[in-house]
Amino acid sequence: MYRNLTIKQKQIVWAWAFLAIPVVFYSVIRFYPTGNAILISFQNWNLLGDRTWAGLDNYIKLFNDPVFWKVFANTFIYLLLGTPISLVISFVIAYHLDQLRFMHGFLRMLYFLPFMTSAVAMAWVWRWFYQPVPTGLFNNMLANLGIGQIEFLNSTTNALPAVLAPAVWAGLGFQIIIFMAGLRAIPKSYYEAARIDGVGWWTILWEITLPLLKPTIVFIVVFSSIGFLRIFDHVFNMTTNNPGGPLNATKPLVLMIYESAFTKFDMGYAAAQTVVLFLVLLVVSLLQLRILRDK
Amino acid sequence: MATLALRDLVKTYDKTEVLHGINLDVADGEFVVFVGPSGCGKSTTLRMIAGLEEVTGGSIEIGGRQVNNLEPKDRDIAMVFQNYAIYPHMSVRKNIGFGLRTAKMSKPDKEARIDEVAAILDMTDLLDRKPNQLSGGQRQRVAIGRAMVRDPAVFLFDEPLSNLDAQLRTQMRLEIKKLHQRVGNTIVFVTHDQVEAMTMADRIVIMKDGHIQQVGTPAEVYHSPANTFVARFIGAPSMNMLPATASGGVLRLDTGSTVDLPARADGPVTLGVRPDDLGLGEGVALVRGKVTVREPLGPETLIYVDTGAGGEVIAKADGRTPPEVGAEVTLNAKPENLHFFDANTGQALT
Numbered sequence: 023m024y025r026n027l028t029i030k031q032k033q034i035v036w037a038w039a040f041l042a043i044p045v046v047f048y049s050v051i052r053f054y055p056t057g058n059a060i061l062i063s064f065q066n067w068n069l070l071g072d073r074t075w076a077g078l079d080n081y082i083k084l085f086n087d088p089v090f091w092k093v094f095a096n097t098f099i100y101l102l103l104g105t106p107i108s109l110v111i112s113f114v115i116a117y118h119l120d121q122l123r124f125m126h127g128f129l130r131m132l133y134f135l136p137f138m139t140s141a142v143a144m145a146w147v148w149r150w151f152y153q154p155v156p157t158g159l160f161n162n163m164l165a166n167l168g169i170g171q172i173e174f175l176n177s178t179t180n181a182l183p184a185v186l187a188p189a190v191w192a193g194l195g196f197q198i199i200i201f202m203a204g205l206r207a208i209p210k211s212y213y214e215a216a217r218i219d220g221v222g223w224w225t226i227l228w229e230i231t232l233p234l235l236k237p238t239i240v241f242i243v244v245f246s247s248i249g250f251l252r253i254f255d256h257v258f259n260m261t262t263n264n265p266g267g268p269l270n271a272t273k274p275l276v277l278m279i280y281e282s283a284f285t286k287f288d289m290g291y292a293a294a295q296t297v298v299l300f301l302v303l304l305v306v307s308l309l310q311l312r313i314l315r316d317k
Numbered sequence: 318m319a320t321l322a323l324r325d326l327v328k329t330y331d332k333t334e335v336l337h338g339i340n341l342d343v344a345d346g347e348f349v350v351f352v353g354p355s356g357c358g359k360s361t362t363l364r365m366i367a368g369l370e371e372v373t374g375g376s377i378e379i380g381g382r383q384v385n386n387l388e389p390k391d392r393d394i395a396m397v398f399q400n401y402a403i404y405p406h407m408s409v410r411k412n413i414g415f416g417l418r419t420a421k422m423s424k425p426d427k428e429a430r431i432d433e434v435a436a437i438l439d440m441t442d443l444l445d446r447k448p449n450q451l452s453g454g455q456r457q458r459v460a461i462g463r464a465m466v467r468d469p470a471v472f473l474f475d476e477p478l479s480n481l482d483a484q485l486r487t488q489m490r491l492e493i494k495k496l497h498q499r500v501g502n503t504i505v506f507v508t509h510d511q512v513e514a515m516t517m518a519d520r521i522v523i524m525k526d527g528h529i530q531q532v533g534t535p536a537e538v539y540h541s542p543a544n545t546f547v548a549r550f551i552g553a554p555s556m557n558m559l560p561a562t563a564s565g566g567v568l569r570l571d572t573g574s575t576v577d578l579p580a581r582a583d584g585p586v587t588l589g590v591r592p593d594d595l596g597l598g599e600g601v602a603l604v605r606g607k608v609t610v611r612e613p614l615g616p617e618t619l620i621y622v623d624t625g626a627g628g629e630v631i632a633k634a635d636g637r638t639p640p641e642v643g644a645e646v647t648l649n650a651k652p653e654n655l656h657f658f659d660a661n662t663g664q665a666l667t
Contacts (some may be wrong), residue, residue, distance in 0.1 A: 211402035214369050219467070222392025222418045231404040 046054030056300075063293035080294035089270055090278065090295070097275045100186060101134060101306070103251040108190045108197060109242060115194070116201035117231075130199070137195035148188040149175070152260075175260060178271040185272045189256040193249060197242050204238030205231070240314040244307055251303055252276055275299050319380030319393070319470035320345050320501060321366065327374030328361055328527075335361055336527045338375065342522075343505065348497050351507045351525035352514035353550070359507045360475055363383045366505060367473050377445050380470055387392065395464035396473040397566075399480065403448050403459050409435075410444040412459055416467045434466045434526050437499070454485045461493070465500070474506040478513060490516055511551050523547050541656075545591070545663040548589050548656060554619065557595060557630040559588040559603065560660065568657070572604045572624055578657065580667055585660035592619065595632040597640070600649035604630055622646060 029033065063080055067073040084090050119129060136144065151159040161171050174184040175227035208231065216226050232239075256275040258265055265281065266273025275295060283292035321343040328336040336358045343349050364370040366377055368389035376383050383393045395416065403412045410431055417427045435441045438458045448456055457477060464472055474493075477573035478486045485553050497504055508514055513534045514521045523530040523538060523546075530550075531543040542548035549555045561570045563586045568578040570588060578586070590603065604624045610618040611634075614639075618639035622630050632648045640646050657666040 070339075209400060209402065211398040211400055212404065214367075214389075215396070215398060215402035215463075217369065218367060218389040218394065218415045219463075220388070220394050221415070225418065229407075230404060234404075236406075 048173075055159075059293045059296050062289055063297045065290050065293075066291040067291055068287045076290055080290045083291060084294050086299065089273075092270050093273050093275050093278045094298075096182065096271070096273055097253075097302075099182060100189075100253050100274055101247055101250045103183070104186055104190055104253075105243060105246050108246055109239070110294055111190070112194050112197035112242070113201055116198045116205060117227075119198065120202050120205045130202070133198050134195035136192045139192070139193065141255040142259050144188055144192055145256050149260050153185055162298070177270055180267050181261070181268060181272045185260050187258050188260075189250070189253055193246060198247065200238060200242055201235070204235045208234050236314065240311065243314065244310050247306055247310060248303060251299070251306065254280070319503060320378075321471055321505065322378040323366075323375070324378070326362065326365065326372065326377065328358070328365060328370065329373045330393075332597035334527065335371075335426050336365075339527075340531055341522060341529065341532065343503060344502045346503055348494075348504045348506065348517060348519045349522060350514040350518035350520075351505065351522045352511055352522060353530075355509060356526075357372070357524040359509075359522075359524050360528040363396075363473050363475055363505060363507045364390075364427050364498050366471070367394055368392050393470040395467050395469040395471075396475065397460045397464050397477045399476040401456050401460040401477075401480075403456060403463065403479040403536065405448050407447075408444065409440065409446050409448070409451070409459050409462075412448070413444075413462045416463045420467070430466055434462045437465070437496070438462050454489060457481065457489055458492075461496070472504045474504065476508055477506075478508070479510070486513075493517065511553070515551065518529055521551075523550060525550075541665070542589075543665055545587060545589065545658050547664075548658070552591055552593075554592050554631050556589045556591050556656070557632075558658075559590070559628075559630070560587050561588045570603065572628075574603050575600070576601055576603070576655065577652065578666075580657050582657070582659065582666050586662045586666065587658040587663075589656035589658060590654060592633050594654035595630065595648050595650045597632075597634055597646060597651065598649060600605075600651040600654075602647050602649050604628075605645065605647045608640050608642050609648060611639055611641070611642055620646070622648060653657070 024032070026310055062073070064076060064078070065073045065186065066076045066079070087251070101122065119133070122129070147269065150157065153161065154171055154173075155161045155165050158174075164170070164172065173180060175181050190288065212230055212234070214228065216230060221229075253274045257272050257274055258280075261272055266277045278290050279295045279299065282288050282295060284297050321341075323339050323341040326336055326339040327334065327345075339358075340361060353359050361370060365372055366379075367437070368384070368387060372385045376385050377396065378384065379392055386506070404415070407415070413431050413434060416425060417430065420427065423431070431444070432441065435444055438461060440455065440458055440462070443451065443455060443459075448459065451459065459475065477493075478489055481489060487653060490513060493506075506513075506517060512525075514591065518535055520532060520534055521538050522532050525546055531538055531547045533541075538547055538551050542551065545558060559570055561568045561576075563569075563578050563582045563584060565583075566578050566581075568576045568586055568588060570576070576588065588603075595603065604622065606622040606624040606628075608620050609623045609629070610621040612621075615636055617636045618634045619634050620634050620639060622632060624630060630648065634640060658664060659666055
């Protein structure tokens with residue numbers, strides 16, 4: 023029977039044969055839970071009892087919850103600070119590392135190391151850095167210089183940047199590698215032609231390097247934005263005594279979802295937050311792709 | 318416009334010397350082509366003239382001024398790269414104008430200059446396009462336009478035609494030559510293609526292993542090659558090289574034939590004869606053998622002749638009535654078309 027099919031039909035049969043596994047995988051592992059989460063967001067459920075229909079109650083509760091709005095703002099602060107800062111730092115490092123021949127491989131490995139390190143271990147080390155005198159590294163350094171103590175993690179204004187710093191640092195290695203690959207892909211003759219034309223390095227950077235790196239930049243911006251919008255482990259591990267504290271100053275959306283679901287067992291409410299996060303990620307990613315896309 | 322002079326030019330990378338003292342004078346407005354196999358140092362020489370590679374020893378003078386330590390932009394040169402190096406994110410107009418970035422000209426003057434160059438290269442209607450909307454030949458012209466816009470003393474071309482297909486290459490070859498006749502700047506052109514070198518150059522510089530083998534007009538290098546390398550490199554198919562022994566003004570070929578030797582030599586000599594000059598017509602009988610392969614080219618047919626003992630020569634036969642494969646033929650050449658080389662040094666005997 024297979025023999026009698028046209029070449030086109032045979033191709034379709036084979037295509038579906040190979041597609042079957044990912045289709046099953048995505049349906050069971052991705053789409054079913056996603057659909058279920060959306061469904062639960064319209065229900066009340068405490069994991070053990072029956073699910074009861076709640077309509078839009080969870081969303082109305084969310085809309086009226088001041089903590090949600092605080093958390094929502096925090097999440098965007100992580101995004102709006104983290105993405106540009108990490109983008110600029112990683113580009114500057116990659117740009118210079120690319121021109122360096124001396125110990126190039128070793129230095130690149132050093133920058134990549136934090137990316138391979140467990141976020142939990144890293145968060146705890148940074149937590150120690152932030153301790154007051156005599157334990158904390160930063161405050162000891164400040165004390166030696168005669169500068170007053172800084173409450174890194176216990177202040178509502180300092181805590182979020184203090185938590186963000188190691189998150190940025192941890193992601194740098196990956197972004198540097200991607201940037202360096204992008205820089206390497208630019209033909210050398212472009213720079214040689216510019217040298218012969220006699221333009222300055224600033225013009226070369228702005229008019230040749232950066233425009234040609236645009237695909238790399240788009241990738242890194244989208245990738246790191248998604249990362250910062252979903253930030254959780256650094257925050258959770260650096261503020262374990264009072265997750266997301268002080269006074270919700272560092273709490274991101276994912277941490278709020280986690281607490282709603284697994285400390286308050288309000289699955290419906292957590293699911294509603296998840297749906298909001300999903301929409302935020304979707305909108306932000308699409309916006310970035312649209313803005314940064316080639317005309 | 319300017320002259321260009323290379324004096325004992327040496328280049329070493331780490332400890333390896335790749336250019337061993339190049340000497341060359343290029344006249345104002347001359348079209349000089351560097352040709353040689355890959356790794357012969359032709360591109361390195363060009364890049365040193367451009368200022369993209371440091372000069373290890375010797376000097377480079379452009380217009381009588383030593384430029385060894387000048388930045389590329391201060392040398393009054395422009396370069397066309399093999400991959401064109403035109404920026405994909407800029408329009409043709411911006412690409413051509415990029416060379417004027419640092420020029421002390423008013424904006425309208427710059428625009429006028431870009432339009433002028435575009436008109437010369439016949440691409441006024443392409444100015445607002447992006448490079449990815451252009452064909453290979455058009456991109457090539459943009460690259461040339463970017464070099465032209467600065468009106469440099471010396472144009473440098475680094476294998477600019479090797480990314481084009483054969484037909485377009487022939488066409489661009491002609492266009493560059495016409496352009497040179499029109500603008501008259503000094504041009505240094507690097508290629509590995511001897512046909513390009515022959516067709517475009519006022520003078521050809523043939524290089525091998527970091528040494529200049531011969532400098533001369535296309536006719537000179539073709540008709541009086543300085544050594545066996547030049548003889549075999551220039552002209553296609555390559556010159557036949559026949560081993561022989563000289564004694565008392567007579568050359569005895571290993572095939573048994575004898576030829577009068579105009580030069581004074583004794584001992585082993587290599588006799589060179591181009592396939593074009595070797596055939597079934599009149600002349601001195603050089604070799605006898607069996608035709609093994611025929612390559613019809615239309616007006617003529619190349620025949621490969623086995624001379625016995627593994628030797629094979631290429632000769633030219635009539636296009637309409639070439640000898641059959643397997644036929645026994647005697648190949649003749651006119652005495653004035655024979656080249657004699659010292660078999661040990663490879664240098665031409667005079």
